[in-house]
Amino acid sequence: MNDLMKTLTASASGMKAQAARLRHVSENIANADTPGYRRKTMGFSEAMDAGRPTGLVETGRVRLDRTELPRVFDPSHPMSDETGHHDGSNVDLVVEIADAREAQRSYEANLKMFDQARQMSTRLLELLRR
Numbered sequence: 001m002n003d004l005m006k007t008l009t010a011s012a013s014g015m016k017a018q019a020a021r022l023r024h025v026s027e028n029i030a031n032a033d034t035p036g037y038r039r040k041t042m043g044f045s046e047a048m049d050a051g052r053p054t055g056l057v058e059t060g061r062v063r064l065d066r067t068e069l070p071r072v073f074d075p076s077h078p079m080s081d082e083t084g085h086h087d088g089s090n091v092d093l094v095v096e097i098a099d100a101r102e103a104q105r106s107y108e109a110n111l112k113m114f115d116q117a118r119q120m121s122t123r124l125l126e127l128l129r130r
Contacts, residue, residue, distance in 0.1 A: 006055065007117040013056040014110035017044055020059050021103040025096050032091040035072070035079050039065035039091045065090055
C-alpha cells in the first residue's frame with residue numbers, strides 16, 4: 001500500500017508542476033501584445049529530502065526571458081519615443097502554444113497514472129475486505 005501512496009504523491013506533484021507551467025504559459029499568451037513584456041519561463045527539478053531524491057517534482061524559480069525585445073514602430077502609441085518606436089514583447093505565440101500542449105499532455109499522463117494507482121488501491125481494499 002505504501003508504494004501506491006508514493007505513486008499517488010509523485011503523480012500529484014507532477015500535475016502541480018505542470019499546472020504551474022500552464023499558468024505561466026497562459027500569462028505569456030495574455031501579455032503577448034503588452035509593450036515591454038518579457039516571457040516567463042520556469043524549470044523543474046527533482047525534490048530532495050536530506051540530500052536524497054524523493055521522486056517528486058518541484059518547480060524552479062520563475063525567470064524572465066532575456067532575449068532582446070523587438071522595436072515596434074507606432075508613433076501614435078503613448079510609450080513611443082521621439083523616433084516613434086517602443087519596445088514590444090518577446091513572446092512567440094507558436095512557442096507558447098507548443099509549451100502549452102506539452103504541459104497539457106504531461107498533466108494528462110500524470111492524471112492517468114494517478115487514476116490507475118487510485119483504482120489499484122480501491123481494488124486492493126476490496127480484496128482485503130473479503
